Amino acid sequence: MRKYDLTINNSSYEVIIKKVTETEALVEVNGQEHSVSINQIESLILPESVPKQTPKQVTDPGYTPSVTPSAISSAGSVIAPMPGQIKSIFVREGDKVKAGQKLLSWKP
Numbered sequence: 001m002r003k004y005d006l007t008i009n010n011s012s013y014e015v016i017i018k019k020v021t022e023t024e025a026l027v028e029v030n031g032q033e034h035s036v037s038i039n040q041i042e043s044l045i046l047p048e049s050v051p052k053q054t055p056k057q058v059t060d061p062g063y064t065p066s067v068t069p070s071a072i073s074s075a076g077s078v079i080a081p082m083p084g085q086i087k088s089i090f091v092r093e094g095d096k097v098k099a100g101q102k103l104l105s106w107k108p
Contacts, residue, residue, distance in 0.1 A: 084108045 004015040018033075019026040025036040088105045091097055 002017045004013075004017075006013045006015060014028075014030055016028040017025060018028060020038075022041075023038055025038060027034050027036055084106045086104055086106050089103070090105075091101075091103050097103065
């Protein structure tokens with residue numbers, strides 16, 4: 001779930017996204033539940049006014065990347081081999097990890 005506190009035309013709204021499928025979203029707006037039909041989902045490029053985080057590169061001489069340079073876009077994002085949503089991240093920047101260690105959980 002995600003919660004948004006929004007102001008639209010000087011009116012405040014608390015919006016909680018409870019569930020999203022390919023065709024429908026279940027949302028709560030100021031305590032009232034709504035079922036919203038989704039006609040189309042489209043990824044948009046963020047406007048230049050939104051600051052972008054620059055990822056830090058960690059180099060390990062024994063590491064061979066599984067992602068080819070062609071899979072990395074000019075914006076620095078990686079094209080995933082399958083769609084999904086990251087639910088939890090179990091490591092932090094600078095953590096030492098071992099082969100086979102669970103790094104994150106995701107939902108297809």
